[in-house]
Amino acid sequence: MILDTTTDRIFLPDAPAIAGLTFRRVRDDSDFVTMAALMTACHDADRVGEIITAEDLRLRSVPTPLFDPARDILIAEIDTEMVGLVRCWERHLDDGQWLFGHVGFVRPDWRRRGLGHALLHYAEARARERLAASGHRGPAFYQSGVADTELDTHTLLVGAGYEIKRNFFEMVRPDLEDIPDLPLPAGLAVRPVTPDQYRPIMAALNEAFRDHWGHSEATEDDYQRFINSAQFQPHLWQVAWAGDEVAGMVLPYIDAAENTHFKRLRGWPDPIAVRRPWRRHGLASALIARSLRTLKAHGMTEAGLGVDTENLSGALRVYERLGFRAVKRFSSYWKPMRDTSSTGRAPIDHQST
Secondary structure (H helix, E strand, O other), rough: EEEOOOOEEEEEEOOOOOOEEEEOOOOOOOOHHHHHHHHHHHHHHHOOOOOOOOOHHHHHOOOOOEEOOOHHEEEEEEEEEEEEEEEEEEEEOOOOEEEEEEEEEEOOOHHOHHHHHHHHHHHHHHHHHHHHHOOOOOOOOEEEEEEEOOOHHHHHHHOOOOOOEEEEEEEEOOOOOOOOOOOOOOOOOOOOOOOOHHHHHHHHHHHHHHHHHOOOOOOOOOOOOOOOOOOOOOOEEEEEEEEEEOEEEEEEEOOHHHHHOOOOOOEEEOOEEEEEHOOOOOOHHHHHHHHHHHHHHHHHHEEEOOOOOOOOOOOOHHHHHHOOEEEEEEEEEEEEEOOOOOOOOOOOOOOOO
16 A cells, blocks of 8 residues: 555555546545445445444544544545545454454445455454554454445455454344343342442443453443443443442443434444353343343333353343343454464463353
8 A cells, every 4th residue: 555645545456447446545524424324325235234423423533542634544536436445443352452444335336346355454454554563463353343234345355364253143132021020149239330430330341341352452432432432321221239249240232323213213222241250140131130220210121232252151141131132243254364374273262141
């Protein structure tokens, strides 16, 4: 890739020969409006079931040590009309593996013309640039996430040497009737959350997820992004306390924009976390049931959540018992950035959930 220093244009040597095609960096906030519209249109065409808002993009594009919006976003235009983009980022997992993630979008009427390959090659080149500058010598991987209905992206990644590393389900409870009345374990209590408890709750959430596959330690940037996001709705939270100590939590939210887009009334009792000392006592089930009743009281008629299909704590079975059913699969695709062992193979992932 070559940067035109007189403009914000970037020349990709492997770009397809399409009249009027150019690539550029993000210019200003107005780009996020167009980007969000393009990403949502792609999700609709691929039946992903998610929308992207400009505000969410702005929040996720605040510069951090692991994300530089000036270099980690590339926009493809044809005669100044946005037709594709790619976003890149970096994550450091607790087990020493570094992930260089990316997600790309190409407008459906411009697919199968080489744009997806060009954007993917940019993301991989940006990852190699970051890795070289870091000095990291441990295992490193390119990574992307794809819904089972995103067939074009699946074909692109598999053709480029990516393999599915892990699968996740989106699960839905189609109604909020017959919610079981499940008691909290003895000695625990749920009470309204106050602002001084936000950080302890987030710290407990981070601790609980250290046992899960693919965890990376939460940072101050993660905390600030969360408390400023549309999903931050502490008036809905169900947090169980053992005295002044967090035992477990469900942090529900209602995505009003998404509900309007899909003409539904769905709430999300998610994330769900129970700290080790209070696991396998029915706490998660009790908190989820409380969350479902709370969502119903706020006008919702259905609920959704996500789960790791290989979660060893039995979360999938818990959710099924509470009326949730899998409706979509999302997969994490990985490709080694270099040989990481004497055999040239990627190391076996022994991390447990």
